[in-house]
Amino acid sequence: MKKTSIFSLLFIGLLAFGLTACEKDDTTDFSAYISNPQEETPDPQEETPEEPGDSTEVEPIVVAGSDTLYIAYNGATATVTGDEHGYVSISGADVTVNALEADTTMLIVLSGSTTDGSLLVYRQKAFTLQLNGVSITNPDGPAINNQCGKALYVECVEGTENTLTDGEAYGDAPVNGSGEPIDQKGTFFSEGQIYFVGTGALTVKGNAKNGIASDDYIIFQRGTVTVNVSETGSNGIKVNDGIAIEGGTLKISVEADGARGIRSEAYTTVSGGSTTITTSGDCKIETVDGVRDTTSAAGIKCDSLFAMSGGTLTVTSSGDGGKGINSSQNVEVSGGTLTVKTTGSNDDGKPKGIKSDTAIIVSGGSFSVEVKKSWACDNGTDSETPSDHLTIVGTPASKSVEKKKVTVKF
Numbered sequence: 083m084k085k086t087s088i089f090s091l092l093f094i095g096l097l098a099f100g101l102t103a104c105e106k107d108d109t110t111d112f113s114a115y116i117s118n119p120q121e122e123t124p125d126p127q128e129e130t131p132e133e134p135g136d137s138t139e140v141e142p143i144v145v146a147g148s149d150t151l152y153i154a155y156n157g158a159t160a161t162v163t164g165d166e167h168g169y170v171s172i173s174g175a176d177v178t179v180n181a182l183e184a185d186t187t188m189l190i191v192l193s194g195s196t197t198d199g200s201l202l203v204y205r206q207k208a209f210t211l212q213l214n215g216v217s218i219t220n221p222d223g224p225a226i227n228n229q230c231g232k233a234l235y236v237e238c239v240e241g242t243e244n245t246l247t248d249g250e251a252y253g254d255a256p257v258n259g260s261g262e263p264i265d266q267k268g269t270f271f272s273e274g275q276i277y278f279v280g281t282g283a284l285t286v287k288g289n290a291k292n293g294i295a296s297d298d299y300i301i302f303q304r305g306t307v308t309v310n311v312s313e314t315g316s317n318g319i320k321v322n323d324g325i326a327i328e329g330g331t332l333k334i335s336v337e338a339d340g341a342r343g344i345r346s347e348a349y350t351t352v353s354g355g356s357t358t359i360t361t362s363g364d365c366k367i368e369t370v371d372g373v374r375d376t377t378s379a380a381g382i383k384c385d386s387l388f389a390m391s392g393g394t395l396t397v398t399s400s401g402d403g404g405k406g407i408n409s410s411q412n413v414e415v416s417g418g419t420l421t422v423k424t425t426g427s428n429d430d431g432k433p434k435g436i437k438s439d440t441a442i443i444v445s446g447g448s449f450s451v452e453v454k455k456s457w458a459c460d461n462g463t464d465s466e467t468p469s470d471h472l473t474i475v476g477t478p479a480s481k482s483v484e485k486k487k488v489t490v491k492f
Contacts, residue, residue: 340366403431
């Protein structure tokens with residue numbers, strides 16, 4: 083067993099750009115508390131959120147005096163050690179951690195393998211989940227379901243491979259203390275924020291719903307995360323309050339019609355790391371009350387600003403009507419390397435490389451967009467002049483702006 087670790091909570095990237103900040107955000111520095119866990123836990127809701135993308139990379143520190151649970155899966159069973167307070171209950175290989183009343187810091191370490199198991203966590207304080215060579219398949223629900231509305235720090239231990247898989251159909255959801263069914267939105271679901279900070283590898287396979295989902299926001303900082311969603315599933319990553327890619331390697335592949343590699347109902351920022359997104363689904367067509375509705379697949383779909391200032395992002399969409407990046411607000415590229423290519427037909431939808439309802443602004447980095455059909459860049463203008471479909475700020479080293487292909491390099 084590698085040395086366990088937990089993280090000082092030194093950061094938060096949250097909504098800006100005219101959106102309301104989420105009240106659940108956890109920006110608390112727990113370093114002093116970890117050294118003296120008998121002190122009262124600071125209230126993270128008293129902290130002031132920062133701008134998205136302003137988070138500081140966390141460094142692991144050795145756990146001192148916190149609750150540490152070791153959960154080992156072994157086929158149809160699971161065992162737990164370190165449970166001094168009776169937080170854990172086990173049915174076969176389905177493990178529930180109910181630590182709603184716990185005031186101490188908590189580290190949950192997962193290892194072993196099961197083809198019919200899961201982890202369900204109830205908690206009110208931020209905690210760390212350490213994946214130490216674990217493989218969990220749940221044929222009738224999420225592999226991991228975190229019902230804590232505060233920060234979840236996910237550390238894949240260096241040198242380990244970890245895998246989470248759901249089934250093609252979910253069973254009835256467990257009920258919470260109020261008697262209400264809990265959310266089950268994907269293979270790896272969290273009510274609160276998720277921070278990926280470990281240096282190991284995680285593969286998430288989605289067969290019924292989203293691969294990774296959060297009702298708050300997600301920040302990627304380190305490690306290798308691979309998300310594969312089949313044609314019976316949905317989005318690769320679904321997030322309510324924004325996503326920030328700051329480092330590490332992120333690989334997303336989705337096959338379902340109308341599915342998105344990343345579906346953010348708020349901002350999307352890319353400032354580092356290497357991200358590759360591939361979608362192969364066609365348009366999803368639904369008729370409601372006699373009205374035909376068409377939803378195109380997209381590498382990234384966000385309902386607020388898309389901003390890229392660093393890193394590498396490569397998006398490929400091959401289905402009918404597929405789009406690379408589709409944003410309800412500005413698409414702003416000031417650095418990094420962005421490559422978008424769509425090769426789908428336009429039978430039911432219009433494929434676009436980058437689509438923004440307001441503006442596409444390029445002021446730095448490397449920007450390359452190519453389509454087989456329709457427009458490479460579409461900022462909502464009716465103009466037939468390609469240069470009217472984006473704004474280039476500054477003097478690039480080279481540029482070529484055509485209807486189906488745009489390249490700009492600073």
